[in-house]
Amino acid sequence: MEYDAFLLVSFGGPEGPDDVLPFLRNVTRGRGVPEERLADVAEHYRHFGGVSPINEQCRELLAAIRERFAVDGPDLPIYWGNRNWHPFLTDTVRQMRDDGVRRSLAFVTSPYGSYSSCRQYQDDIDRARAEVGDGAPVIDKIRHYHDHPGHVAPHADAVRAALATLPERENGRTRLVFTAHSIPVSMAESAGAVTMAALTGTATGRRYEAQLREVAGLVAGDLEWDLVWQSRSGPPQVPWLGPDINEHLTALAAGGTTGVVVSPIGFISDHLEVVWDLDTEAAQTAKALGLDYVRAATPGTDPRFVEMIRALVLERTEPGHPREALGRLPTWDYCEAGCCAARRPGPVTNG
Numbered sequence: 485m486e487y488d489a490f491l492l493v494s495f496g497g498p499e500g501p502d503d504v505l506p507f508l509r510n511v512t513r514g515r516g517v518p519e520e521r522l523a524d525v526a527e528h529y530r531h532f533g534g535v536s537p538i539n540e541q542c543r544e545l546l547a548a549i550r551e552r553f554a555v556d557g558p559d560l561p562i563y564w565g566n567r568n569w570h571p572f573l574t575d576t577v578r579q580m581r582d583d584g585v586r587r588s589l590a591f592v593t594s595p596y597g598s599y600s601s602c603r604q605y606q607d608d609i610d611r612a613r614a615e616v617g618d619g620a621p622v623i624d625k626i627r628h629y630h631d632h633p634g635h636v637a638p639h640a641d642a643v644r645a646a647l648a649t650l651p652e653r654e655n656g657r658t659r660l661v662f663t664a665h666s667i668p669v670s671m672a673e674s675a676g677a678v679t680m681a682a683l684t685g686t687a688t689g690r691r692y693e694a695q696l697r698e699v700a701g702l703v704a705g706d707l708e709w710d711l712v713w714q715s716r717s718g719p720p721q722v723p724w725l726g727p728d729i730n731e732h733l734t735a736l737a738a739g740g741t742t743g744v745v746v747s748p749i750g751f752i753s754d755h756l757e758v759v760w761d762l763d764t765e766a767a768q769t770a771k772a773l774g775l776d777y778v779r780a781a782t783p784g785t786d787p788r789f790v791e792m793i794r795a796l797v798l799e800r801t802e803p804g805h806p807r808e809a810l811g812r813l814p815t816w817d818y819c820e821a822g823c824c825a826a827r828r829p830g831p832v833t834n835g
């Protein structure tokens with residue numbers, strides 16, 4: 485396939501105190517998130533002056549991609565658009581159209597499947613194209629890359645490095661704990677089901693958890709591990725994936741664990757869900773429990789991660805380019821229509 489541009493697509497985050505509430509309204513529009521939760525989360529952003537680190541992390545990733553592409557190709561103009569904050573996807577897609585772009589690949593800063601981590605990005609790309617209208621480029625989202633060696637290796641090294649910094653304790657017992665963003669159970673159940681049904685005849689769903697478990701096993705190697713959840717949102721009566729990292733730390737301490745390494749394999753950079761929910765909240769929980777606590781790094785701009793992005797582009801542009809994968813879950817270039825479709829998160833009633 486001929487592509488004439490590369491597009492980085494990310495979540496977006498506020499870059500000053502006045503951005504926080506409008507950003508949160510963009511994220512939660514129509515999603516049934518209670519006001520109290522929004523006020524809480526606004527407070528987390530205010531601890532950092534209303535600035536999420538995510539946009540700066542995207543700029544650093546873009547710079548690294550640009551540098552790498554400049555040396556060995558591919559020779560493609562590089563664009564950046566976010567779902568929830570400036571630079572908004574619609575503005576970027578309009579710029580691409582004005583620059584004469586016809587067909588672009590899109591790399592999304594989430595490696596996994598589910599409505600929130602995949603389909604919603606695709607929907608927002610489609611909405612941006614519709615808003616731009618005539619002449620908007622075709623935009624093909626790059627496949628899930630959870631088990632690509634360029635994603636697994638930086639996480640694996642970071643876990644070893646974190647383990648090495650845990651203080652030695654006599655009779656100490658250490659646990660490796662992986663985390664990812666929790667999602668509603670209904671979203672977890674439908675994740676990937678439609679495309680898996682088309683591929684295998686069976687609608688397996690649960691793709692988000694299956695991919696995370698696959699990555700956890702690959703990163704852990706011969707270490708024992710747990711997979712738990714963080715950053716739960718939504719009304720309390722709606723079931724989300726659990727246990728929460730804080731509950732899990734409490735259970736571990738009660739069972740005699742003395743130290744933990746927490747590795748956020750659900751994320752590729754140290755954005756607010758990492759620096760607040762893990763480095764601030766979970767770290768406090770661990771301290772109160774007397775647990776030694778270290779958080780492992782995310783890939784960020786690790787050269788292997790940047791090389792992976794290049795390889796994912798070459799997979800789509802050069803016939804026969806290897807499609808690297810360490811796991812067994814199938815990946816595909818195009819999701820079926822309706823895969824991971826959103827369910828209206830309306831109020832919960834009896835019966």
Ligand SMILES: CC1=C(CCC(=O)O)c2cc3nc(cc4[nH]c(cc5[nH]c(cc1n2)c(C)c5CCC(=O)O)c(CCC(=O)O)c4C)C(CCC(=O)O)=C3C
Pocket residue numbers: 495496497498508511512515517521522525536537538593594598600601665666667668715716717718750755756757
């Ligand atoms: C699966 C998943 C990922 C991982 C995949 C990916 O990376 O995309 C992710 C990432 C992120 N989530 C982020 C921020 C927020 N997520 C929220 C709310 C929600 N997230 C959800 C899921 C996910 N979220 C869901 C199901 C909701 C409920 C509302 C809804 O159904 O959509 C809210 C609203 C307030 C609240 O927390 O309730 C905020 C502010 C940031 C930016 C951090 C920064 O600013 O640095 C990032 C990278």
Ligand SMILES: [Fe+2]
Pocket residue numbers: 665
């Ligand atoms: Fe989120």
